[in-house]
Amino acid sequence: MNKKSVLIIEDDTITAFTITEQLKALKYNVINVFPTAEAALDYFQNEYYSDKFPDIILMDIHLAGKLSGIEAAKEISKKIDTIIIFLTNATDTKILESAIETHPYGYLIKPVNCEQLKVAILIALNQKRLENKLQEKQKALEKEIKAHRKTSNALTESERRFRQVVEQQTDMICRFNTDGIITFVNPSFCNTFEKKPVDIIGQSITIRASQESKTNIDHYLNAFSFLHPESTTEHKIISENGNIRWYQWHDQAIFDLNGKITEFQSIGRDISDRKNAEHLMCVQRDLAIILSSTIDLNEALDRMLNAIFRLGSYDAGGIYFVQQETGGIELIYHKGLSDDFVSEVKFFKKNERQVKIIQTGNPIYVHVQKDSPLPERYKNEGLKSLAVIPILYENKVIASLNLGSHTHSVVPESQIQTIEAIASQIGGVINRTFSNMALKESRENFQMLFDTIEDFIIITQPEGQIIDINPAVLKSLKYTQNDMAQMNYYDILPKNMHDIIRKKFQEAKSGKTLTIRTELIASKGNTIPVETKITKGRWNGADAIYHILRNFTEQLKSEKAIIAAKEAAESANAAKNEFISNMSHEFRTPMQAILHCSKSGIKNIDSLSKEKIYDYFKHIKDAGNRLMPLLNDLLDLSRLESGKHIYRFKTMSIEPVIDIAISELQQMFQNKNIQPIVQMKNDQLKACFDQDKIVQVLQNLLSNAINFSSKKNNVYIHVENLPENEDKPDIKISVIDQGIGIPKDELEVIFDKFVQSSLTRSSSGGIAMGLSICKRIIHDHGGLIWAENNNPKGSVFQFILRGSRKQIKKHTTGG
Incomplete structure (x- = not known):
């Protein structure tokens, strides 16, 4: 078997190299790699390479140069019949729709791994083989038609009479070949899909079916044989406007003289009303059972959205809670929406349009593409329709169910009624679960505070018997839980405090909150100073006294530290004063000597002997020598401490x-x-x-x-x-x-x-x-x-x- 040849058009060198190596590993022959569309088109215009055109082209959508990969694909498709698979890291809908127009054989999202590449190429080759096979069959069929044209004229009159009978049928009738291609439809079939025969014939029989139904139909038709020539089944069909209808089909295989199936004839009737009624009843029944037992809010909301999505029209949605304090609404649960979209609609203030709509209490249904006042974010999210359904409890709006569809512009009236019934069911559940969650959160917060607070918490009976204590008490007093359970509050108080605390207990019973300083006796006999707040409360349904005690050992240390700091400051101030005194003395004495000698010398200049003048100058020099070291020290210290030295x-x-x-x-x-x-x-x-x-x-x-x-x-x-x-x-x-x-x-x-x-x-x-x-x-x-x-x-x-x-x-x- 010859190797299939591959041409790569990719401007990213690393990606091109990676894909080349992957293709070699998969035994494909890479004939060339081009970074731009222009270079690739030059290659195809060169007649020298006409016998070396590739079986497969891997084309990047976004290329360097003037032409994009999509434009290049259109030009190449005009020149040669080959397989084109796009490479892209974009998911923009407009770009993908533009790419579809070139009829590519597939898309690969970058970065591409070897397994994805292998599967994509195999699927494309198989699709190409089937297309070639279909073309061959079409040519053979055309040849056969020419051979039988003469005999077909004889059947024309008979067929005309048959068509009169078929066209007057109210049931849908169609025929399709073994490849699932429709070859005949009656007017009832056309009316159902609101199309002309020319628009239906040649289409796949599964073109309007859901993905699940497509798979079921293929499996269903494969089961036909000469021994099993007919059957009846039911499946969904999606109409042009997105509505889902249920049909019952009676199918019969048509055989040639050799017993081989050549065609199928199918007669269908609409059973949507019956199926929808059955489905809606099941959804409501199942949801009611679930909501009656669940206590988890997220689970309840998830089940509700899943139930609505099962109806088939809506595939995205969220639940807003009305904030009683601010009047705004906050999105607390969602499914089927992008992160960017959710970030934009997470919260709306009281005076915004979305909140005003909800507060009316009336549901609204919107066609996104026709409703121009809607913000662009809804269209960017790809939503075709919206629904806003206020959720009430005791005639008060407490939440809103907001739904969106990426596929349906119009939602059947029967589904709307069911969705509104579901929304009415969830109101009580939201109120109940929210209340339970608030109570649970409150208990958990109290327990967390009780377990983690560094202050001591001791709960006693009004007579002083200890009921409960928090871990901080055990950690500091070094008692065990069992020890404390057997003790009275007075057991851990100094005896001189017993009468005082008894009086405080009596005052606390009347509802007062009291504060007192005392000490607690630890298991080893040491005491811990505490400041205690005493107040009346309830514990496990009975009257109790709460003791909130704060260890102020550190406070005492702080007070001592403040005193020490004060003493240090006073000492530093004394040192400063002493320095100023010493400095004044050290500077004053030599300066007085300098001034005295200078003054005496000036006053007696005419009568002084040389010896006396020398003596005065010597005193001035000695005084200067005493001052210089002092000045040098001051300057040195200043320069060193400034960091400038x-x-x-x-x-x-x-x-x-x-x-x-x-x-x-x-x-x-x-x-x-x-x-x-x-x-x-x-x-x-x-x-x-x-x-x-x-x-x-x-x-x-x-x-x-x-x-x-x-x-x-x-x-x-x-x-x-x-x-x-x-x-x-x-x-x-x-x-x-x-x-x-x-x-x-x-x-x-x-x-x-x-x-x-x-x-x-x-x-x-x-x-x-x-x-x-x-x-x-x-x-x-x-x-x-x-x-x-x-x-x-x-x-x-x-x-x-x-x-x-x-x-x-x-x-x-x-x-």
Whole structure:
């Protein structure tokens, strides 16, 4: 068997490649792939390829270029007789209707899988084969007609007489061949379908039947044989306007001389009234049985819509509830409608047209295509007819049944009556189920609140016996459910509260709601402070007392935290005041010296000796030298805290930096006869830092160590690697003195701005910013700084420097 050839016209490269591979896997020969319709038409105009035209063309509807796939299909169909299957990802009705005009052999929705492609091609090939076969039969039939034309003339008169009898019949009569094609109809048949014979003959016998009936008819006709030549059946037929009619048919097979069926003759009569009456009675009966037992609202509404859809005219619909608070309507259940359409009609306000229609209480039925005032959304949804049927309960509109049909423009009167009867049935069900659902929801919400609320809920009898408790009580008091069931409310109260609570119980019985603070005794004897609201209520049909208790342990903690915060604020305020006082003193004294010397020098300029003038200038210089560090500290701290300082990080050895700091403080060391001792395991200890700033940190720490150490003591500078990062390890630097030390509760706060140790406050002078500056610099280096007391005396100030820029970034930004 030769491979069937396929031509692909698809502008999406990936789709074209995928389909090509699928076709190869299915053993088809792909002869070419074109991205545009123009390229494909050029191919068919080339006579060189006339013997290579494809058996099948897979055509994308939306193509790049001027021509669409539909236009290309029309042009190609003029040139060759081949199979065209459209590829599309569109479901737009207008596009599909336009495509149908080209008589394609099928559609494939992208993306296409191999199985879909296989089935579509097989169906198309089979359809093509049947068409070819039919053409052959038609040619044979034409030949046979010519051969028998002479004999047919002899039968003309007999047939004319027969037709007179047939045409006067009130029953429908038709004939159709074994392929189901109608060959003859009588006037009654034409009147039923409101068509002329020329419009019916040549049509399929199933053209007006429902899909279910089509399948049944095919199966039914296949059962005819020489031994079973006739039968009677019933099925539906859909008329031109969409109405469904039921007919009873008596069918008889007609055989040739060899006993082969050549044709069927069918006589039908309308039995719609009987069938509709039977069907409507069954629908109403079944729905009434279902609605009488269901308590689920969605189930009831689903059953109602299904019952209406079974009638055959409507295939989409929804139920709106009237909101009693706002007067608007909300769609609470729907079937057969698109998501986009539902989103547009989900809710209507009180003053909108849809609500006003419902509030009249009268049903309306609309032909969508003729009713121009309707919004476009109804036409876009493809609806041909609409129905709005208010649902009443005790003469009040509580809901609305809205229906739509995608197939029927007109609904039979018998169905309308049944639908309105169904709508009247659902009113009571909606009211009952909605009430049940509201009650159930209320109970569930209360139970959820009861189970999940963190407050304690204890329900007791009026005498105090515990009836029920929520899980929060068990969790906090550590009792079991069985323990609590045997207890009285007074068992978990301190004895000094019993009389007070009894009085509150009596007041609560009169309907008052009371609030009192007390404590609850837990299973281990500890107490929990609670604020209790006591009120009267009902529980399981009996009088009860409700106790709503809130644990205010956290509130007490908050109150303590507020007090602590107040004390901290007061402490900070005191530190600020002390700083202002110190700063005023530190600035005032040298400024007074400068002003005094300047004033005296100016006043006595003519009588002063050179020695005296030198003395005045020396005092001014000394005072300026005292002011400069203070000003530098203030500026440094301001610049560091603003984040404007630019650090110059560089990986280097720490040893020369320590040497610089010691060298610049050498005079201070000598004045107190203190020896600086550097302890390093090797001279290659490196870190990444700004040299000037780390010199500043070391000088601050060393000057403090000198100031608060006795004469002839040692100050140690200890440096070591930290093992956590072996590649570029961090280093820890410790400055150890043998001075007066730091009180334990001040080890952390001494790094705060303007805070001095209580042991040094009276003797150190200054404005207490040095350690705060050190903390800021080390923080900006991604490091840590802290203080400890040295054993047996003195203090240890330690800080960590990071081994690399990466580590600095990690510890300063979290990255």
